[in-house]
Amino acid sequence: MNRIITIGREFGSGGRTIARMTAEKLGIKAYDNDLLVKIAEESGFAKDYIAEKGDSSPLSAMIARGLSGFGNYSHMTAEDYLWKMQSKVIKELAEKESCIIVGRCADNILRDSADCLRVFIYADIEKRAERIVSVYKDNGGEPPQK
Secondary structure (H helix, E strand, O other): OOEEEEEEEOOOOOHHHHHHHHHHHHOOEEEOHHHHHHHHHHHOOOHHHHHHHOOOOHHHHHHHHHHHOOOOOOOOOHHHHHHHHHHHHHHHHHHHOOEEEEOOOHHHHOOOOOEEEEEEEOOOHHHHHHHHHHHHOOOOOOOOOO
16 A cells, blocks of 8 residues: 655745655655646646646635525536546555655545545744745845845
C-alpha cells in the first residue's frame, strides 16, 4: 500500500519547501506545480486557470448558484469538471506511488481512499510576510525598506 502525505499550507508559510525537503529525505516524489501540468493534460484547462481555481472545492460555487436562484444542478460547470479531473489525477497518483501532494485539496480528495498523513503548514502573519518578501521578492508594491 502506498503512503501518501498531503500538505496544505498558508501562502508564505514554507509548505512547498517542507514538502520538497521531506520528499528528498523519504526518497519519494513531491507533486506541486508539476501536478498542475498533469491536471491540465487530463482536463484540457490552461495551467493558469487550474492554479487559480483548483485549490477550492466546487461546494462553494454550488452554494453560490443555489443561493442566487440560478442553481441548475443537472449541468456541470467548468469548476465542477475541474474538480472531477483534479480528483481523478490525485487518486491515480495515490494508487500508483507513495508521494507527497501539495495543495489542490488533496487531503479532502483522499480522505476515504488512501493511507494518508494530512499536514497543514502555517505561520504567523509577520513570518509569512518576511518570507514572501525574501523568497518571492514581493513586497506588495511598497518601496524597498532601507
